[in-house]
Amino acid sequence: MRLLLFNPETEYALASGASFYTPPARVEKLRREMQLLPEAWAQPEDMILVDDASHLKSKFKLAEWNMLEDLMSKYPDLIIEPWGWNQALVRKLLDHGVPSDRLPDDSVISRIRELAHRRTTVLLTSLWNEKVDMDFKTDVPVELESIELCMDFYRDNPGCWLKAPWSSSGRGVINTSADMTPELVEQWCRGIIRRQGSVMGETGADRVADYATEWLMRHGRAEYLGLSSFSTSNRGKYIANNMMNQALMCEKFNSQSILDIDTVITVQKTILEHILRGYDGLFGVDMIVEKSGKLRPFVEVNLRRTMGMIHIIP
Numbered sequence: 001m002r003l004l005l006f007n008p009e010t011e012y013a014l015a016s017g018a019s020f021y022t023p024p025a026r027v028e029k030l031r032r033e034m035q036l037l038p039e040a041w042a043q044p045e046d047m048i049l050v051d052d053a054s055h056l057k058s059k060f061k062l063a064e065w066n067m068l069e070d071l072m073s074k075y076p077d078l079i080i081e082p083w084g085w086n087q088a089l090v091r092k093l094l095d096h097g098v099p100s101d102r103l104p105d106d107s108v109i110s111r112i113r114e115l116a117h118r119r120t121t122v123l124l125t126s127l128w129n130e131k132v133d134m135d136f137k138t139d140v141p142v143e144l145e146s147i148e149l150c151m152d153f154y155r156d157n158p159g160c161w162l163k164a165p166w167s168s169s170g171r172g173v174i175n176t177s178a179d180m181t182p183e184l185v186e187q188w189c190r191g192i193i194r195r196q197g198s199v200m201g202e203t204g205a206d207r208v209a210d211y212a213t214e215w216l217m218r219h220g221r222a223e224y225l226g227l228s229s230f231s232t233s234n235r236g237k238y239i240a241n242n243m244m245n246q247a248l249m250c251e252k253f254n255s256q257s258i259l260d261i262d263t264v265i266t267v268q269k270t271i272l273e274h275i276l277r278g279y280d281g282l283f284g285v286d287m288i289v290e291k292s293g294k295l296r297p298f299v300e301v302n303l304r305r306t307m308g309m310i311h312i313i314p
Helices: 012-014 025-032 066-072 087-095 105-114 120-131 147-155 182-196 246-256 260-274
Strands: 002-005 045-050 061-064 079-083 141-146 159-161 173-175 199-202 207-218 223-233 238-243 281-290 295-302
Touching: 012 087, 012 105, 045 066, 061 066, 087 105, 105 120, 120 260, 120 295, 141 147, 147 159, 147 182, 147 199, 159 182, 182 199, 207 246, 207 260, 223 246, 223 260, 246 260, 260 281, 260 295
Parallel strands: 002 045, 002 079, 045 061
Antiparallel strands: 141 199, 159 173, 159 199, 207 223, 207 281, 223 238, 281 295
């Protein structure tokens, strides 16, 4: 039996590194409105953790936070499975009576936080370039730790993307070709560096499609779950996943990318097992296919369940 929880603020909580965290109002609103999202992957015996079950209807059992201590006693094998783990969630569960031995310890959370930083894409992309032929190499992201470095990167790379080290679903990302003045870019970078210590810079891409490979990591082995496709705005914000069965989606990917999906999966698997050591759980790898057919194979790594996993159709 699992106790499922949708907590879309998890990357923000990881960024804070704090045991007590209040998410932005828009993210808190999203969490409340989508509390029942785990219905999409729940099994008949599972329960879903919500704020107030009296206002919700579900075919699954619902549990509230004030019920947790009793639930832990009643179901000694109950597995808590959130959208994603972070220190603030662990603290909140402890405060509501969940024993520490049912939760990830500090070292596990610290490792998740470290790997969820976008600098992980630097390591992943660098390894990709070592393993593929020259024709398939791609630009490596750069970590920028000062305003001067940010503005130099911005000036040297027209149309570049600047990203907060921890964020998700296209939030914490700016496309500098989208009506961004130098003053606005500098202001944004100052805020991110003040809060998160650096900014990640990526060269512009003539994007034609967004894909993600979906994975489960267990004991150092990465199991491929499927390919997903999604839509984003011109500013890089997530809009929705595209519904398509795996055979058609792989066929579409192969028609757009100069590398076939089987090769991509094989190379990604080797690299992911090397870099993501110490992580156990679900994760997704976002990719971009450019107009030329070139692939950016490690745009982002989401160390949590993803929307793409919900929409994988056999």
